[in-house]
Amino acid sequence: MEEQRIKISSGRAVLIETIMFFTYAFFAVNWIAGSTLTPQIMDYFKLKTFASATFISNAITIAKIVGNFLAAGILIKLFPKKAIGLGSGLIVAGSVLAVLAPQYWIFVLGRFFMGFGGALYVVYFSPVVIHYFAPEKRPTVNALNGVAYNVGGIIAMLIVGPVIRWLETWQYSMAFFAAVSGVLFLAWPAVGQDFELNRSSGTVAEKYTAGDALKDKFNWFFPLTYSGLLTFYIVLLNIFPISGTTAINSKTLSMLVAFGGVAGSILAILLARVFFRRLPVIRWSGLAMTLFGVLMFHTDNGTLSMVAAFAIGVFMFLPITSLVMIPQELPNMTPAKLTTIMGLFWALSYIIESVVYYLIGVVIDKSGYSAGLTIALVMSATFFLGSFLLPETGRASKK
Template identity: 30%
Template sequence: MLFLSYMLFAVAWNWGDLYVRSLGFSASRTALMTNAITIAQVVGSLVAANVLLKVGPRWAFTIASGLIVFGGFVAVTDLFPLIFVIRFILGLGGALMVVLLSGIVARLLSGRALQIANGVNSVAFNTGLAVALTFGVSMNENPTFAVVLAASLSAVLLVLWLFVSRMGLRGAVQAQQATDDTYSMRDGFRNWFNWVFALAYTGLLSYYIVAFTFMDASTIRWVVYAGVIGALTGTLVSARVDDRHKPLIVVVCGALQILAAASVLALADHRLAVLVGVILGLVIFFPMPFFVQLAFIRPKVTPRQIAVTFSIFWAVSYAGSVVFIQLFAWIADATGGLGSDGTPVSVVPMIFIVIVESTFLIGTYMLWRWFTQQSALKGKVTTA
């Protein structure tokens, strides 16, 4: 239920983009309505951990699902202010939901089962994009219907959630109540790990949002398809890899991401474009289960601390992506705007977003060094 609900959020986001593009707005306004969702992700992520603590996982997730269903009302208007508000509400639901994914599974599962659940949930958004892009050509002919369909499917899942969660969450959450309910967002913001963890992802998230919003759909579709395979493969592999090796795997994939992103840009019109797109999707999403697991393998980490970490993670990364995406759009407008296919006329904004993507490599390298130091320190204590 968690996986399917967040998967449909991705579908609603993408098909909502189809509707927005059909209204003929400029690159800046199109980016701003995408940023309506990312701004909401910042707000929702900051409050998600506290919502989970106050109303419990069942009702917190119900609220998130309801907000996503409300996003379907964008189909009844073509007014920019209303579209912005409705998209904001959709993004707020997605923000609450993505933080709750980690918070709920951390209370229900542990060990290898927890790693697999996190890995599967990490591919939910990309799976939703794959579904949306697969049917995007037909939906593009009637974007209003697409938006309503996505909202209707989310409404069906919301009703099912109310029944399934009553049975699935009974007792299990009570048995694993966090013992550190006093750990606050303020404590989390003081933690060095949370900042680096979030900022590392900011560039990658910005690149990916720009990719599925402004890049050629025929290439990005293959990136998304390969991403689903990459994330599922990464989930299976990460469950078998020793924790001390996971940070290094993420760093290596971060370096490969920059090379692949640059290659996609350089070979956009080449016959190898699809192959390079597949490679890009693999190296972006294969390390995601490893990357997410970094928050769980910290020494003496608790479910409450994990919830706070992911609240900060999504808030900071989406806040950063708002800035980078808007800068991308301004550069695109200043260098010729968008072509008839919705992609930038100039290559300059694409070069900019590839450079931004490099924050993933920088941040994960810092985390790898930190984990290496922690392991060395632990070894000294054990020896003593």
């Protein structure tokens, strides 16, 4: 029955995955475009310090924290089709509100709504994966979902500049990207569908509440592991490109990190076919990412900087599939339980990241970009250290 349902739904599953992938990718484009346009936005709203400007990005982050906590409840109440549609709609509505904002606080509110929609989206990837895709296909789909934001980052780096030159103002530029998200939002009702949330292997599972999740130590170690990588990644995309602290152009290095992320995701798909353990991939990728970060920040050789940047991207995204497979492979997992776990995971990860990101902004104001980037680099080590606290859900060989 289960295999037949997955087979019957395979065409619809591909369409659902495609719409969700590009919706989240263009959420990333909107976010990064806003960060790229930070100088113009600061001038427009008469902001004086970089720490104040970080509230623009942190508005999205705070919204994502709230949205992550509420995602499971919204999914259960609205069911998948409406819940995912709500996330997409909020991304569009928040983008439009930010573009039309006459005052800074309204701009921040728009970014808040946008972040809330993104929060729902990133949580809903996992229940969609375990419902529509057979276990042997999940590593591939997880890898694609994991790189969606990075694809958005590449799109942003390639087209934000030309769009700004074409449309001239930050409002028109951000409106252009909001329009793309609007098209994806309008496509969702024709593609999305509802499915059972509390069923595992054909049987109805016990209800798993947020309280149950908070009592499980796994749900604390899991986001702690990821938070350092998340902080490092957001800093590399949003602060590093304007830092001017490396041997060659920082924007070039950021783009190489993004392309390395795509390569890392492709490698993750290939690796998942022959290697079925999760923790070794997380552990050694995490260590390599941090070490290559040290090299990129401190070498005076441009070629080494470029190699290190690409390697950071590879080792940042290679282990993401292994990381998100762990909760999917826990015993008696259902879409509803997985949504609760992933909602808490993203919320706690972003709580840690948002605090550290703001502190990095304060440090940059006082001591310069190098000091702020060093904090991000130290934080990245949580990915390596946390791998010693997580359970191994993989197996030694293919069954």
